[in-house]
Amino acid sequence: MLYRTAGQFKTSYEADQALFPVKQDAFLLGFILVLAWVIFPLTASEFTFQTLLIPILIYSLAALGLNILTGYAGQLSLGTAAFMGVGAYACYKMITIMPWMNPIIAILLSGVFSAGVGVAFGIPSLRIKGFYLAIATLAAQFFLVWLFEKWAWLYNYNASGAIQVPNLDIFGLYVSGPQADSIVQYYLVLFIVCLLTWVCINLTRGNLGRTWKATRDMDIAAELIGINLMKSKLTAFAISSYIVGVAGALFVFMWRGAAEPNLFDIPLSFRILFIAIIGGLGSILGNYLGAILIVGLPVVLNLVPEALGIPLSSSMVEHLNFMIVGGLIVFFLIVEPHGLAQLWRLLREKLILWPFPY
């Protein structure tokens, strides 16, 4: 009823191949975009911006980057956090060396550095596969974090070894640092996330995306039909690391405000991998759903006992939180091993037939 497709006729191949073959999908996306661009910014408090909206967007973007590599091209990577770090440190160096630089351009450019590093660490993927490749990317993870600690030039010889985001402005409006308003940061993050998501949707549906999927599904077969595996794998590494690097720059500049090298250590990599897996590998939507579950839900759960007036100590809430979120992860993976995106896909199929399934 809600998702009735009757009467939506396709008269051309183009229409049949369109991004939204069903009109309701387009409406739904439009609704979500209005929510993100208008409703949330108008209603959200400082707390909501800082603990829900901004982090969910940034984590989604990082997971999206990983998903290009792991979900679409089939190359398992455990070095996501390190590539985020490359983006963050590159952005920091650019901003401190060239203070006149527009922060948005600096953030978008910082991805180029992580793309370069990503390609370098992606070269072994031409020879090794699967778990063995995961170990190779793990080397990137350890090496880069070590480099962030030891190479003092990266953090401008700061005594504490951490990088701190300065106050940066675009035409007099602060966009990062403590002086920046959350709403400005939110819009900037939202803009970049929307832009990159749009690029990714097009990439994955296009020629490049098809080569990646062929590589993922069976690389020997892909090679036999004329796909250049080197090109396919290395572009996946480059584009994935670019997005992850931009996410890293946003992570530090638009949200955290300061970063120590160990922030980019393996727990962050795992967190992003979990978002991608629980959201659904090989899906764009899944990254957002995964980030909402892993990043957003614990924050919301923390507020529940107080809102209901249940007197629980803060540490107890934290322990309960671990158990609930952990339980939910197990639950979702049992119900739908292909992730939340697949769950939505099935739900949508059912909605199209509802209320008269055959």
Add this chain to the structure above:
Amino acid sequence: MKHFTRLALAGALAAATAGASMAQELYAPNLAYRTGPFAATGIPLMNGQADYLAMLNARDGGIGGVMINGEECETGYSTEKGVECYEKTKGKAIVTQPWSTGITLQVLPKTNVDNIPILAPGYGFSPMMDGKTFQWAFNTPSGYWDAADMIIQYLEGQGSLDGKTIAFLHLDHPYGKEPIPVLEQLAEQKGFELNPIPVGLKEMQNQSAQWLQIRRMRPDYVVMWGWGAMNAGAITEAVKTKFPMENFLGVWWAGHDADLRIVGEDGKGYKSISWSYPNMDAPVMKDVQQYVIDAGKSKTDETEMTGVFYSRGIVISAILAEGIRAAQAEFGTPEINAEQLRWGLENINMTEARIEELGLTGMVPPFQTSCANHTGHSGGWMLEWDGEKFVKVSDLLTPNVEAYQALAEEKAKEYAEANAPWPVNEDCDAM
């Protein structure tokens, strides 16, 4: 229907009175860490803090007649959760207590915008002692640079340091690197050789490589800037490699009873500088026992209570309470706001007599803060593990602040420049 309206009315009334009673308290949230990898050290500190406030509420009815609410927000020592807690509490908080260096780093630049004082007793960025630049940050009663200076003073008391070697075993993290500038300066002055040995966050529990290095180096002393699992790791490793414990010293966060209890007798002689001391005969401990522990309002236990960290929690809350009292007296209102509390924290005068009056006899050295001096530089005592507990083995050591005052001002200036626009306290003319 009538029944329903009455119910609704009662509900509204209850909500209104609840709202009113909310206003009648001082909200001093604590970003606690009772979970996560550092919980073992966090729990006694948090218990001490909470118990002192609970004791004030039970014994005196709060501070200046207003109850104090030291609600905890759990961070698990994670920076991300810490920022979440900060955002959650900052609306009505009069103070923020970030606890981890990472959270302090995040929160420090924000306080200038949000105008909330940070109370970071004995930790955080050492140049915070420059109150003119760091208007909202307080690391009373002593900072890391004070600790480094006092440790070297104590070692000098054992004999000249000229030509000696000191290994500086530290966590490879902003916290561990903090005292290096002052130690380097002292090394140059006193003629000893300083060998920094970093311990990575992943190597905290397994320091065999570092201790092998120490064995080869044969340093005269090992000074440790450790935290969490690193302390227990280092102490057990020192015992294993038969390093003479009396030449092994740590900062105050490396003096946790539980870490030493693992090695017991073998740890005899290990020392830790401290600005707090568990004096079980102090009147305040009796009051805590009577009003809080016997009343069943505490989460602590017998052994924990006698430890250094529990009493440090008590001292921290006492410093906060003293700041609140100073502000209440100055502004003539018991319900002070964040800005007034900042004035209070800048005007703490913990004299010997005042410490006596508060019942904190022998638990904290006297100190005084001002708008230019946000640390107080109380100094501290050298504590030594006697196999069962920590005991004082030195008189009060006071840091030689003049030696690094210029360095602190320089670093503070650097920080302000990097974070421009950074408002500084122009009105402050005290030195």
